Amino acid sequence: MNSAPLVIIGGGAAALCAAIAARQRGASVLLLEQAPRWQRGGNTRHSRNFRITHDITPLSLGIYSAAEFRADLDRATGTASNPALRQLLVDESATLTEWLAGAGVQLQPVTAGRVPPSRRTAFLRGGGTAMINALYARAAELGVMIRYDSAVTGLQFEDGRVIRVEVGRGAGAWSVTPAGVIVASGGAQANRNWWRERWGAAAAGVVNRGIPHADGAVLNLLLQQGAQAVGDPTQAYLVAVDARSPADDGGIVTRIRCMPRGLVVDAHGQRRYDEGGDTASTRYARWGQRLLQFPGQVGYLLLDARGLREAPPALVPPLRAPDLAVLAQQLKIPVPALRETVMAYNAAVQPPADAAQALNWHTVGLEPPKSRYALPLRERPFAAYPMRPGITFTYHGVGVDMHLRVLRSDGSSFENVWAAGMVMAPNIFSSGYVSGLALTISCVSGRLAGEQNPHL
Numbered sequence: 001m002n003s004a005p006l007v008i009i010g011g012g013a014a015a016l017c018a019a020i021a022a023r024q025r026g027a028s029v030l031l032l033e034q035a036p037r038w039q040r041g042g043n044t045r046h047s048r049n050f051r052i053t054h055d056i057t058p059l060s061l062g063i064y065s066a067a068e069f070r071a072d073l074d075r076a077t078g079t080a081s082n083p084a085l086r087q088l089l090v091d092e093s094a095t096l097t098e099w100l101a102g103a104g105v106q107l108q109p110v111t112a113g114r115v116p117p118s119r120r121t122a123f124l125r126g127g128g129t130a131m132i133n134a135l136y137a138r139a140a141e142l143g144v145m146i147r148y149d150s151a152v153t154g155l156q157f158e159d160g161r162v163i164r165v166e167v168g169r170g171a172g173a174w175s176v177t178p179a180g181v182i183v184a185s186g187g188a189q190a191n192r193n194w195w196r197e198r199w200g201a202a203a204a205g206v207v208n209r210g211i212p213h214a215d216g217a218v219l220n221l222l223l224q225q226g227a228q229a230v231g232d233p234t235q236a237y238l239v240a241v242d243a244r245s246p247a248d249d250g251g252i253v254t255r256i257r258c259m260p261r262g263l264v265v266d267a268h269g270q271r272r273y274d275e276g277g278d279t280a281s282t283r284y285a286r287w288g289q290r291l292l293q294f295p296g297q298v299g300y301l302l303l304d305a306r307g308l309r310e311a312p313p314a315l316v317p318p319l320r321a322p323d324l325a326v327l328a329q330q331l332k333i334p335v336p337a338l339r340e341t342v343m344a345y346n347a348a349v350q351p352p353a354d355a356a357q358a359l360n361w362h363t364v365g366l367e368p369p370k371s372r373y374a375l376p377l378r379e380r381p382f383a384a385y386p387m388r389p390g391i392t393f394t395y396h397g398v399g400v401d402m403h404l405r406v407l408r409s410d411g412s413s414f415e416n417v418w419a420a421g422m423v424m425a426p427n428i429f430s431s432g433y434v435s436g437l438a439l440t441i442s443c444v445s446g447r448l449a450g451e452q453n454p455h456l
């Protein structure tokens, strides 16, 4: 075993898959996780499913071919800066469930009926936290050295190689000479300065759905050393979340997604968009971007008793009121404006020929229209979910080659630096999203990066 370790920066799926794969090939591996042990696991611990190409399997419905996965990706996220790497991801996703199961991760058979039926994704049994716990256990069992509370603060380079990894600051700081480095430090989505630079005053109205440790510091260290920048530094994936969510780490339960069941108004009681116009899988993400443009970045999803019955359970119960006037007062929306909006909507509702089909109800002569599920809001009590944009990940990273080696801006690669997970995901997509993509990228790229070190 080489005495200088392969240093892995990060503690989520990408880091752990890289650590396990590298250790299985005989490398000495040191994993540095910025978070304390109780908070380990990055945004991976919030996740629940990942996208795979598959034949018949107990883990997903039907068949999902590589060609279909690739077509879905191309349609939803546009062109990739590295199309060959995108194809590699799609192809390698075919063996992911087997590899993860071999590493101790439990998956949820679709027939158990405990997860939404999915043809394109497989679900983790126990969610991301169970996956993270299993991967840490396997890494420790294999002899990976794991250090928590270990934020990487500096990378010293010489002749295109990292020669020193600096950890921590002040009295507790230490450093290590690495044989190589795999950067798996996630995105920059928790960095409030990043938000303020992009969104100005609106940044104050955004919450972070994931870990507070995703500050993009290691990404910046690489960029300062001349790493190739990929993706779009101005954009982030936002979803609609309950405005009462914690500032960080609220997780998936904070998401609000039943907009078609009601009306969405701003702080002035005005509707701005067609609540029935979006398809199921993209709805909460579209609303995340829209809410960023709302006054104060706050919107309210109004429901009546019928909508409430149909809405999925949420982290915090909605505000309820016996009538619209009381609800408006609770929300601090002018009462006449809210009444007017709801009355105009109810008056514009057009029952379809087949009134039993809620999908076909729509408005006539209303601007903006409600094109589907436009049932009147009449049944008491009324309720509202306050909503804000919740950031999930940024679309900014470092360029990598087909071996996950980090590229420099002149196209050459650093000799001993690889990247995996969200820090390199913008090579594969830098706009849009399809569900389960991020975790697939993290696991596949982590495994491949860990396997790319035959010299260690």
Ligand SMILES: Cc1cc2nc3c(=O)[nH]c(=O)nc-3n(C[C@H](O)[C@H](O)[C@H](O)COP(=O)(O)OP(=O)(O)OC[C@H]3O[C@@H](n4cnc5c(N)ncnc54)[C@H](O)[C@@H]3O)c2cc1C
Binding pocket: 009, 010, 011, 012, 013, 014, 015, 032, 033, 034, 035, 040, 041, 042, 043, 044, 045, 046, 047, 048, 049, 050, 051, 150, 151, 152, 153, 184, 185, 186, 187, 209, 210, 211, 213, 214, 215, 216, 217, 218, 250, 251, 252, 391, 392, 393, 420, 421, 422, 423, 435, 436, 437, 438, 439, 440, 442
């Ligand atoms: C609420 C929520 C739900 C999600 N659900 C899904 C889902 O169901 N399916 C899906 O595909 N994707 C989902 N995602 C996205 C997905 O979880 C992540 O994008 C993916 O898991 C990221 O994996 P990663 O290993 O690249 O980064 P992360 O899991 O975020 O790990 C990054 C790690 O790097 C560490 N780190 C950062 N900086 C340093 C430093 N300087 N030194 C040392 N360590 C550092 C962090 O502490 C962390 O452990 C979700 C995200 C959120 C927020």
